[in-house]
Amino acid sequence: MTRVAVVGLGLIGGSVALALGARGYDRLPEVRREARRRGIDVPDDVAGALADADVVVTAVATSETPSLLREVSALAPGAILTDTASLKLPVVVAARTLRAGVRFVAGHPMAGSELEGIAAATPDLFRGRTWILANTARSDEAAMEVVSALARKAGARPLVLDAEEHDRWMTWVSHLPGAVASALARVVRSRAGPDARALAGPGLLDTTRLASQRASLALELALADPPALAAAIDEVSAELSGLSAALRRGDTDAVAAFFAAAASARGELSGPPDAHSRG
Amino acid sequence: MTRVAVVGLGLIGGSVALALGARGYDRLPEVRREARRRGIDVPDDVAGALADADVVVTAVATSETPSLLREVSALAPGAILTDTASLKLPVVVAARTLRAGVRFVAGHPMAGSELEGIAAATPDLFRGRTWILANTARSDEAAMEVVSALARKAGARPLVLDAEEHDRWMTWVSHLPGAVASALARVVRSRAGPDARALAGPGLLDTTRLASQRASLALELALADPPALAAAIDEVSAELSGLSAALRRGDTDAVAAFFAAAASARGELSGPPDAHSRG
Numbered sequence: 001m002t003r004v005a006v007v008g009l010g011l012i013g014g015s016v017a018l019a020l021g022a023r024g025y026d027r028l029p030e031v032r033r034e035a036r037r038r039g040i041d042v043p044d045d046v047a048g049a050l051a052d053a054d055v056v057v058t059a060v061a062t063s064e065t066p067s068l069l070r071e072v073s074a075l076a077p078g079a080i081l082t083d084t085a086s087l088k089l090p091v092v093v094a095a096r097t098l099r100a101g102v103r104f105v106a107g108h109p110m111a112g113s114e115l116e117g118i119a120a121a122t123p124d125l126f127r128g129r130t131w132i133l134a135n136t137a138r139s140d141e142a143a144m145e146v147v148s149a150l151a152r153k154a155g156a157r158p159l160v161l162d163a164e165e166h167d168r169w170m171t172w173v174s175h176l177p178g179a180v181a182s183a184l185a186r187v188v189r190s191r192a193g194p195d196a197r198a199l200a201g202p203g204l205l206d207t208t209r210l211a212s213q214r215a216s217l218a219l220e221l222a223l224a225d226p227p228a229l230a231a232a233i234d235e236v237s238a239e240l241s242g243l244s245a246a247l248r249r250g251d252t253d254a255v256a257a258f259f260a261a262a263a264s265a266r267g268e269l270s271g272p273p274d275a276h277s278r279g
Numbered sequence: 280m281t282r283v284a285v286v287g288l289g290l291i292g293g294s295v296a297l298a299l300g301a302r303g304y305d306r307l308p309e310v311r312r313e314a315r316r317r318g319i320d321v322p323d324d325v326a327g328a329l330a331d332a333d334v335v336v337t338a339v340a341t342s343e344t345p346s347l348l349r350e351v352s353a354l355a356p357g358a359i360l361t362d363t364a365s366l367k368l369p370v371v372v373a374a375r376t377l378r379a380g381v382r383f384v385a386g387h388p389m390a391g392s393e394l395e396g397i398a399a400a401t402p403d404l405f406r407g408r409t410w411i412l413a414n415t416a417r418s419d420e421a422a423m424e425v426v427s428a429l430a431r432k433a434g435a436r437p438l439v440l441d442a443e444e445h446d447r448w449m450t451w452v453s454h455l456p457g458a459v460a461s462a463l464a465r466v467v468r469s470r471a472g473p474d475a476r477a478l479a480g481p482g483l484l485d486t487t488r489l490a491s492q493r494a495s496l497a498l499e500l501a502l503a504d505p506p507a508l509a510a511a512i513d514e515v516s517a518e519l520s521g522l523s524a525a526l527r528r529g530d531t532d533a534v535a536a537f538f539a540a541a542a543s544a545r546g547e548l549s550g551p552p553d554a555h556s557r558g
Binding site for chain 2: 110112113130161169172173174176177179180181182183184185186187188190191192195198199200201202203204206207209211212213214215218222223226227229232234235237239240241245247252255256259260262263266267269270271
């Protein structure tokens with residue numbers, strides 16, 4: 001039985017703790033209280049939370065992850081560490097400065113919700129989702145296997161990627177959708193009269209959901225690789241301009257072909273991952 | 280007790296029948312069979328379905344709605360008719376040609392799902408959603424009230440709009456999100472390698488959900504008012520170009536402001552509609 005401790009009890013950390021029956025800790029007393037109400041075992045100090053842990057999962061922002069890893073590696077010297085930050089290159093770089101002997105596997109569960117914080121945490125958050133793992137200068141095969149097993153226990157599918165490959169991908173599957181959702185929300189809101197809320201159907205709300213990401217997170221993701229995101233955004237603009245030109249010249253065939261190819265593309269993105277997953 | 284009959288048992292019609300305990304009919308025998316399995320009372324012919332109905336709800340594509348309304352008004356001469364088509368101007372124009380004495384209220388429940396057909400129908404589809412009603416040359420206040428009451432019975436909030444106002448709005452809250460979702464799906468898929476499915480997290484899947492609309496429906500909506508949609512698309516392109524320029528010149532303040540305003544805009548679109556609804 002692997003004893004797991006989670007540090008940082010927001011949506012992701014709280015959900016990891018609930019999914020794995022793990023002990024937890026958060027620096028905010030009100031979060032610790034709410035986590036206890038949710039049934040998580042939360043000691044009053046971080047050392048108590050980490051005592052005897054075989055695996056420690058950190059669940060804080062990318063920018064806060066390197067210093068937390070250093071702190072945890074000192075407090076839980078025998079444990080395997082893993083993180084959940086949205087970007088992996090900064091974390092993998094930071095891993096090189098952890099002292100020799102520390103075991104650390106970089107991780108990113110591809111899950112989220114419009115809601116935030118421990119109140120929105122749920123043990124099912126990772127069910128059917130991909131949980132990306134990346135090797136670091138401080139990981140080894142046995143540690144990868146331990147963290148993979150935890151991801152599977154949470155209902156997720158582990159997928160091993162290079163940190164660089166992970167971050168390049170995130171531009172397309174996470175940061176770009178966030179930018180597009182944000183642009184759409186801004187435009188529709190600027191056009192909306194008093195009935196905006198009543199007229200926002202599920203289609204608009206789904207398409208703009210990522211615009212409701214905490215602005216600090218959106219900024220962190222957007223600034224991970226600004227030229228790459230700018231290039232990706234320009235590709236979407238080019239697609240949109242092509243469609244708008246076809247609409248203006250009354251080219252029904254081109255408009256039909258645009259939507260038919262889009263439906264097929266969406267189908268290829270949303271099918272069950274098993275057929276194509278390496279995980 | 281208002282006796283309701285629904286003609287057309289796809290996702291919307293099937294859900295209306297389930298939500299209201301209504302009788303139903305569909306021209307496809309396999310759909311009638313599946314609807315019966317779902318517990319809907321489905322006679323073998325349309326006349327049997329419409330017998331004694333106080334209200335008939337049509338639930339077919341916009342293009343098929345005018346001829347179905349003529350057919351139903353002949354078979355159920357005393358009933359109040361209402362439709363569920365996505366566009367209201369073509370339906371309101373068609374209403375003028377219904378014989379005098381027919382009572383018809385145009386309607387559009389703002390609900391949907393990635394799934395289609397009777398198999399995806401659910402009595403909860405309209406819960407908390409807006410159900411738009413529009414006056415026509417064949418509607419009267421009492422008929423509006425009867426249809427409003429049915430919308431409320433299905434859990435929806437009725438909202439009365441002009442047909443023209445409805446269709447203008449749909450450009451922004453429905454057709455534009457569909458176009459944006461489609462452009463994004465095309466771009467991401469074109470970049471995706473074998474791991475595309477595994478890496479498509481819930482954020483990407485939500486943002487592209489509308490791209491999976493049946494291509495025939497997407498085309499019908501896109502061609503409702505092509506210059507209006509083209510102009511709306513160009514506004515999103517302009518927003519995206521502004522963001523990509525800010526990323527390229529390293530203007531962190533502008534990028535932060537972009538996402539902060541987007542989060543606030545999304546909040547205004549997604550809040551509870553009561554405060555701002557006229558319905």
